[in-house]
Amino acid sequence: MAGTSLRNIIVVGGSFVGRSTAQELAKIIPPTHRILLTEPHSHFHHLFTFPRFAVVPGQEHKAFIPYNGLFANATNPADHAVVQARVTSIRPEHIELDREWQGSSQIPFDYVVVATGTQLSKPAAMEHDDKLSSVEYLQKHQADVKRSKSILIVGGGAVGVQMATDLKEYYPDKEVTVIQSRPRVMPSFHPRLHEIIQKRFDELGIRLITGSRVKIPDGGFPNDGSTFDVQLTNGTTESTEFVILATGQTPNNKLVADLEPSTPEGLSVVNQDNGFIRVRPTMQFLDEKYSNMFAVGDIADTGAQKAARPGAAQAAVVAKNIQALIEGKNPEEKFVKGPGAIHITLGMKYNMIFRNPNTAEGQTEPWINEKNDGQEDMNVEGMWQRMGISVDNPRQYHL
Numbered sequence: 001m002a003g004t005s006l007r008n009i010i011v012v013g014g015s016f017v018g019r020s021t022a023q024e025l026a027k028i029i030p031p032t033h034r035i036l037l038t039e040p041h042s043h044f045h046h047l048f049t050f051p052r053f054a055v056v057p058g059q060e061h062k063a064f065i066p067y068n069g070l071f072a073n074a075t076n077p078a079d080h081a082v083v084q085a086r087v088t089s090i091r092p093e094h095i096e097l098d099r100e101w102q103g104s105s106q107i108p109f110d111y112v113v114v115a116t117g118t119q120l121s122k123p124a125a126m127e128h129d130d131k132l133s134s135v136e137y138l139q140k141h142q143a144d145v146k147r148s149k150s151i152l153i154v155g156g157g158a159v160g161v162q163m164a165t166d167l168k169e170y171y172p173d174k175e176v177t178v179i180q181s182r183p184r185v186m187p188s189f190h191p192r193l194h195e196i197i198q199k200r201f202d203e204l205g206i207r208l209i210t211g212s213r214v215k216i217p218d219g220g221f222p223n224d225g226s227t228f229d230v231q232l233t234n235g236t237t238e239s240t241e242f243v244i245l246a247t248g249q250t251p252n253n254k255l256v257a258d259l260e261p262s263t264p265e266g267l268s269v270v271n272q273d274n275g276f277i278r279v280r281p282t283m284q285f286l287d288e289k290y291s292n293m294f295a296v297g298d299i300a301d302t303g304a305q306k307a308a309r310p311g312a313a314q315a316a317v318v319a320k321n322i323q324a325l326i327e328g329k330n331p332e333e334k335f336v337k338g339p340g341a342i343h344i345t346l347g348m349k350y351n352m353i354f355r356n357p358n359t360a361e362g363q364t365e366p367w368i369n370e371k372n373d374g375q376e377d378m379n380v381e382g383m384w385q386r387m388g389i390s391v392d393n394p395r396q397y398h399l
Contacts, residue, residue: 006034006079008109009322010095012087012255014039014067015047017297017311018115019387024319026074030326034079035071036107038095040086043067043131044387047124048308049378051163051246052345053138054123055145056170059377060138062384062397064131069388083107090114090255092290110292111322114256114277117298118249118306124159144223148242149174152230154214156180160246161197162345168204169347177207177238179214188305188340190356190366200346212236214243249306251275251299262289276301281334283318292325294318305340339363349374 009029011022014037022037029035043064053060067082074080085097094108101107119125123141126134145151151167151174153160160178168176178185178201184194185208201208212234221243222228230238251270256277259269269287271278277295278286279302285293295301296318297311304310314335321331341355352370357363384391391397 007032008107009033009035009111009113010107010109011035011037011113011115012090012095013115013117013252013297013299014041014044014082015115015117015297016308017117017315018113019044019070020312020315021113021115021296021318022070022080023073024315025322026071026077026080028319028323031076031079033110033326034076034081035074036081036083036109037067037070038083038085038087038097038107039067040084040098040129041126042084042129044383045126045134046380046383047120049380050124050126050138051159052166052376052378054141054244055163055167056348056376057139057142057146059380060135060142061131062377062380063138064134065384065387066389066399067387069390072388087255089258090293092259111325112293113318113322114293114295114299115297116252116255118251120159120249121245121247123244124246144242146171147225148240150227150240151176151242151244152214152238152240153178153244153246154216155246155248156182156185156208156210157246157248158186158342158344160244161185163244163246164206165200165204165346165350166348168206172205175207175240176205177209177240179212179232179238180208180210181213183210185210186342189342189354192366192368193354196352196354196368197346200350204347209238216245249298253277253299256293259287259290262287271301274301281336282321282331283314283335284321284331294322302335302337304335304337305342307340307342309341310335310338345374345378347374348376 011018022035026035046063049063071077071080083101085099087095088098089096094106097105128134164178212232215231253270256269279295279300283294296314298306317333317335320333324331339356339358343353345351349372351374355367
């Protein structure tokens with residue numbers, strides 16, 4: 001590691017958008033600076049594969065990718081580092097860690113990028129930081145799914161829809177029910193997506209109950225192999241052997257909760273209406289007191305869809321703007337929100353890209369590209385390459 005004369009640019013959070021931000025920055029920043037990516041997980045978590053790998057056995061070890069190739073394509077790869085630690089607070093000029101790194105639990109920075117995302121329910125997210133425990137959790141979940149004759153999925157977002165279709169196609173004899181609180185599944189998209197998903201559910205034999213919520217007991221559901229009743233807010237009861245929670249996203253905003261606005265009457269750093277960090281189009285914090293702080297991805301209050309593609313666009317904006325600031329220029333690169341889009345699987349092979357109409361261009365109908373080329377491991381091996389890991393032997397996927 002290079003000496004402490006290097007100036008720090010810290011990226012907090014090593015999921016998809018944090019990874020993109022770190023790699024984009026490492027391509028263009030001058031040799032006076034280094035990138036430090038802080039992440040409590042020992043491995044990169046390929047979140048998009050978790051719904052599949054929580055059902056289908058044999059691929060789960062590929063979902064956790066070492067970080068040691070992250071900066072392989074950087075100009076000065078040895079200068080940068082991944083700090084395996086949990087950030088406990090972001091202060092105006094330094095971050096605080098839950099453990100020491102290079103002799104200190106504080107790291108000063110010139111610039112910080114918050115990419116902490118949102119907290120998801122298991123199995124869409126893992127509670128463990130190490131690979132082995134996470135792999136074992138997915139294997140246990142697979143076994144629980146295999147054992148259960150009837151399964152109830154709570155939530156009709158992308159995770160719930162993908163798990164339901166994978167599950168029913170892989171185990172056609174199981175009874176699968178999806179409970180969605182809204183009138184449609186995936187309601188942030190054009191109604192045509194709901195129609196396509198409903199048709200797919202009908203083809204596979206998946207029951208869909210809309211307009212009602214599940215009453216979750218204080219101690220959670222048994223999920224112990226017995227049959228139990230699930231109460232719905234519409235007054236009905238569903239009997240099942242296993243419940244999978246695929247419900248909402250909670251913003252991970254605690255790290256910036258103590259940052260005071262620049263004026264007593266100023267807006268708080270976090271938008272209290274939704275929990276996301278207020279940002280300018282440059283992705284800098286809205287409050288000019290914190291112009292050296294940026295937020296990207298799901299935690300940023302951009303109004304854009306919470307997805308990897310707009311997050312990657314934001315990462316590129318941040319990299320160019322930090323480069324400009326280092327060079328003494330004004331940050332002028334701006335993120336422009338586009339129509340919501342998603343690449344979603346609706347079974348083991350059938351998948352589609354769905355994009356909402358771009359109303360700014362007068363579009364009224366969505367753009368749809370249906371495909372039947374899905375692979376069981378969801379092409380996760382390609383992500384190993386993007387993480388700078390060259391795999392010569394399948395046993396390396398277990399590292």
